[in-house]
Amino acid sequence: MEHVKSLHACRVNHQVSFKGQLLLGVNCLAYDEAIIAQQDRIQQEIATSNPLVSDRQALTVLQNEYAHDDSIYQLKIKDLHKKYSYIRKTRPDGNCFYRAFGFSHLESLLEDSKELQRFKAVASKSKLDLVNEGFTEFTIEDFHNTFMDLIELCEKQPGLKELLGSFNDQNVSDYVVVYLRLLTSGYLQREHGFFQHFIEGGRSVKEFCQQEVEPMSKESDHIHIIALAQALDVSILVEYMDRGEGGTVNHHVFPEGSIPRIFLLYRPGHYDILYK
Numbered sequence: 001m002e003h004v005k006s007l008h009a010c011r012v013n014h015q016v017s018f019k020g021q022l023l024l025g026v027n028c029l030a031y032d033e034a035i036i037a038q039q040d041r042i043q044q045e046i047a048t049s050n051p052l053v054s055d056r057q058a059l060t061v062l063q064n065e066y067a068h069d070d071s072i073y074q075l076k077i078k079d080l081h082k083k084y085s086y087i088r089k090t091r092p093d094g095n096c097f098y099r100a101f102g103f104s105h106l107e108s109l110l111e112d113s114k115e116l117q118r119f120k121a122v123a124s125k126s127k128l129d130l131v132n133e134g135f136t137e138f139t140i141e142d143f144h145n146t147f148m149d150l151i152e153l154c155e156k157q158p159g160l161k162e163l164l165g166s167f168n169d170q171n172v173s174d175y176v177v178v179y180l181r182l183l184t185s186g187y188l189q190r191e192h193g194f195f196q197h198f199i200e201g202g203r204s205v206k207e208f209c210q211q212e213v214e215p216m217s218k219e220s221d222h223i224h225i226i227a228l229a230q231a232l233d234v235s236i237l238v239e240y241m242d243r244g245e246g247g248t249v250n251h252h253v254f255p256e257g258s259i260p261r262i263f264l265l266y267r268p269g270h271y272d273i274l275y276k
Contacts, residue, residue: 053091094218098220127141177216
């Protein structure tokens, strides 16, 4: 009889334990869903208050984004004023580097027919390069076509407003971002022997590309910029504005020693376009 009581108690305790685990699982699931819902709301707020690519604005707008007594950033903004007069902002959605690069370079092509033809030839060939790297032609074709459509639009000498409108069309703009991500991934994998030394966590270059380069909204770092600059043979200068010591803004040119065509401002986690 005591054995039966003991067995009954064990079952009750097991059921309570199981229910507790189940309840804990339900609570965790609800918590995860709440986090996802909050992130979605934040993204929607960002989307409604920030265009994908803004109009060009006076660089003075940066001064209003930081407290007047924030001496570090205010000094660095003054330093930026020595070289730049305007800024064009991009939406802070994790795709800002690619969107800033894409718009800035195509904007520059409106006034440089020689570079336009060179870039068109490189972009046209790039699909075959990706296929040779192992990407499926069927899956990348639409993205490549959209990219080429915008380059061909530039050939027609449209007004800047038309190009800006294309980059603020979510579908068009995102297709361009996807293709630039694929180009970055393709170059990294093609030159995996070099880039492997810069990847942490014991991952292969292919794993890094699948996790950190190809997915939308993944932020970009040096390795992404180096790869895209070299894949398209376009020089990029990035001004780094952070809380590092000193009142000056440091910059880096990709590839090193080249003459930059594109000027970007980096603040932790975000890229905008700068104009001399």
